Each structure stands twice: as C-alpha cells, then as structure tokens.
Amino acid sequence: MQEHLQQLYRDALVWDAHAGVFPSPEVDLNLLDEWPRAGASYLSINVGFDVMDSQDTLATLAAYRRRVLDNPDRFVLVGDNADIERARGEGKFALSFDIEGMNALNGDINMIGVYHALGVRQMLFAYNLNNAAAGGCHDDDSGLTDFGRQVVHEMNRVGMIVDCSHAGHRTTLDIMRESSKPVVFSHSNPSALWQHQRNISDEQILTCAATGGVIGLNGMGIFLGDNDIGIDTMLRHVRYVSDLVGNEHIGIGFDYSPKVDVDIGVILRSRPDYWPAGQQYDTPGIKHAGPAQLPELVDALADSGFDDAAIRAFLGENFHRVAASAWTSD
Ligand SMILES: [Zn+2]
Numbered sequence: 001m002q003e004h005l006q007q008l009y010r011d012a013l014v015w016d017a018h019a020g021v022f023p024s025p026e027v028d029l030n031l032l033d034e035w036p037r038a039g040a041s042y043l044s045i046n047v048g049f050d051v052m053d054s055q056d057t058l059a060t061l062a063a064y065r066r067r068v069l070d071n072p073d074r075f076v077l078v079g080d081n082a083d084i085e086r087a088r089g090e091g092k093f094a095l096s097f098d099i100e101g102m103n104a105l106n107g108d109i110n111m112i113g114v115y116h117a118l119g120v121r122q123m124l125f126a127y128n129l130n131n132a133a134a135g136g137c138h139d140d141d142s143g144l145t146d147f148g149r150q151v152v153h154e155m156n157r158v159g160m161i162v163d164c165s166h167a168g169h170r171t172t173l174d175i176m177r178e179s180s181k182p183v184v185f186s187h188s189n190p191s192a193l194w195q196h197q198r199n200i201s202d203e204q205i206l207t208c209a210a211t212g213g214v215i216g217l218n219g220m221g222i223f224l225g226d227n228d229i230g231i232d233t234m235l236r237h238v239r240y241v242s243d244l245v246g247n248e249h250i251g252i253g254f255d256y257s258p259k260v261d262v263d264i265g266v267i268l269r270s271r272p273d274y275w276p277a278g279q280q281y282d283t284p285g286i287k288h289a290g291p292a293q294l295p296e297l298v299d300a301l302a303d304s305g306f307d308d309a310a311i312r313a314f315l316g317e318n319f320h321r322v323a324a325s326a327w328t329s330d
Contacts, residue, residue: 001299008308009298013041013088015316016291017122017186017216017253018098018165020046022267025063029071031258035093038291041316042084042094044186044253047120050101050127051274054111057104061097065119068095077119080327081320096120098186100166101127102134102151109147112154121327122161122186125151125175126168128198128274134171137197138276141168144175152178159329161322164188164208165198165216165253172204181326182212184319187253189223190215190240197279198223202244209245212325214318216253217241219289222280229289235300238314247310251319256290264288 001009016035021027023046035043047064048057068075076087078096087094097120104123105111115123125134125148133148135141144152152175155162162183164172176183185208191199198218205215217237221227224237241250257264268281275281294315301311 001295002302005298005302005311006295008311009039009295009315012312013084013316013320014039014291014294015252015319016040016043016256017184017214017251017319018044018046018163019254019256019290021257023047023049023052023057023060025059027064029064029067032093032095034258035291038294040093040291040294041088042078044096044098044122046100047097048099048104050103050129050131051271052103054104054106057099061115061118061120064097068119078121079119081324084320096122098122098124098163100124102131102148103127105133105151107132107147109150109154112151112160113158116158116160120160121323122163122184123155124163124166124186125171127166130168134175135168136171137166137168138274138279139168141170143168143170144178148175149178156180157330159327161186161326164204169201169204172200173207176207176211176213179211180330182214182322183208184213184216184251184322186216187218187255188215189218189237190244193237193240194223194225196223205241205244205249209249212322214249214251214322215241215245216251216319219254219256219293221287221289222283224289227280227283227285227287229287229293231293231296231300234289234293234297235304238301239304242306242310247306247313248318248321250314252294252315254288254290256288258290
C-alpha cells in the first residue's frame, strides 16, 4: 500500500454497515475484535433476523447490549454520530445494532421505539420471505403492507436507518417512496454484474441514490460472483455503483462473520425456506471478504482512479452522512 494511502486509511472513518457474528445470546463478542484490528471504526451488528421470533431477538439484543456496556474500555454503544467521534477519539470500537426483518416487532408498532431505546439504529423490512410488513427478495413479493407503511413512518420519527436489503424489488420501491429520510441498501450488490435475487437492479440503486442513500458492498462470494471474492471483483462492483449514481452513494456492508468459514453452509442448509435452492446457498465453502481485505481494496480503488475524497466517502463518510439525517428524531 502506498504511504499516503496508509495514512488515509489510518485517519479515515471506516464504517461497516452490516455484519456480525451469528445472532445468539451465547455468542462471544471477542470475535468482534477482528474489526478494530483491521482498522474499522464502526459496525452495525445484527442481533436478529426473521428466522428468529421476537423473544429470541430481544434475548440476543439484551445479551449483546450487556456485554458491550460491560466493556466500556473497548466499546462505545452508539446513539448518534457524536458517539462515533467520541469512540474514535478514545481509541474504542463504536457499535450499534440492526435487525433483519419485522418479525421482531410481533405486529406491534411500539416495539420500534423500544428497540431504538436499546441501541438498534437500523432495521430491514423483510428477511428473504414475506412478513406482515413487507415482501422478501426470495418470495412472491407482496409489496409494502399498511403495517409496513406505518413502520417506515415510525422509523423516520424515532430516528432509525431504513434499510432495504433482503426485501423484494417492488417492496423496496414502495419503502423508498414512503420514507422522508435517506434510505440504504446496507449490504446488497448490483445484479447487473451478478444475477442473484439478493442483488439489486439499476432502478433500485438509482432510486436509493435519489433519497440521498448509500449502497453497501456485500463481501459474500455468492453475491459478488461465482463464489468469487477477488479484489478486482469487489472493485468492479464498487465501480459499477459509482458510475451509475456517483461516489456519494457507495459504502461497505460486508455481511462478514468471523465464524463464517466454519458453519455458514450448515446454517444456510438448515432452513431451505429462507435460503432456497437455486440461489447458490448450497455452494461448498462459501467465501467471504471482510474488513481485513480493505487495505488491498483501497489500493485497488486508488489504482483505478478513485481520488482520496472518493475513497474516504466509500470507507465511511457516506453512511455517516445518512446517519446524521436518519438518526435524528422528528
Ligand atoms: Zn443480511
């Protein structure tokens, strides 16, 4: 890595918009050390998804929250961007939580405020399959429901990032029309480069950018290509989104889990309804890029013509801008 890029990377705000260890109250949060070791400043950790019920999500959130708060020498639980600045100044890792899908609400709109109070700063509408709020990307997409519309307004009101990843095409366009704040795809890649139901169309990318939002680069090999996590492949995905909508709308949401190489195949095969056949989830040894690949990716971005400002925007400033607006309560 060139010396000036090393300096840029050391000084940059590095924002990973979605990842985590597999959500369970038993999990060892020492696994999260991999992020700050790789230079990451902030991570949104997944504490639940629609495969779990609301009780299990609350129990996981409670356990993670306790462990983060019990280690104030290492972690800062983020409420807003000022907490991220404070964490960086103190050399600590900044964290908040996300939930993938609205089953965690159990049909109760008031749970959004409860989750917000407990540190959840980003929610996704569906996890691959339809639920009471939204249609999923691996389902017969039913669109945003009346309940889902209320959810968008409540998230805007309390100050939570509206996240369209994992929802169906039509549903995401409904969500983006409904939101009064910028909307993100925290971990989704362009389907123009690799056809997969988890990837997103040019129309979705353009509509997201028009809200002022950001599209986070997913590091999972089966969403990047044929289980391909090469630096050139990741660069192609970033370049594609940048060429389509500009450098203000690119970011990182690696979807990486430190234990991923061990058990992701087992997890994915355990629920073929959520991870259906024909979508490469049965690929042996699914590869996964994570924060450790970032220095190499930064080098490649610079070599291909991204200037320092564009690299900083990609590394974290774009998501930081979205949070400045989305985390403000109305
Ligand atoms: Zn996900």
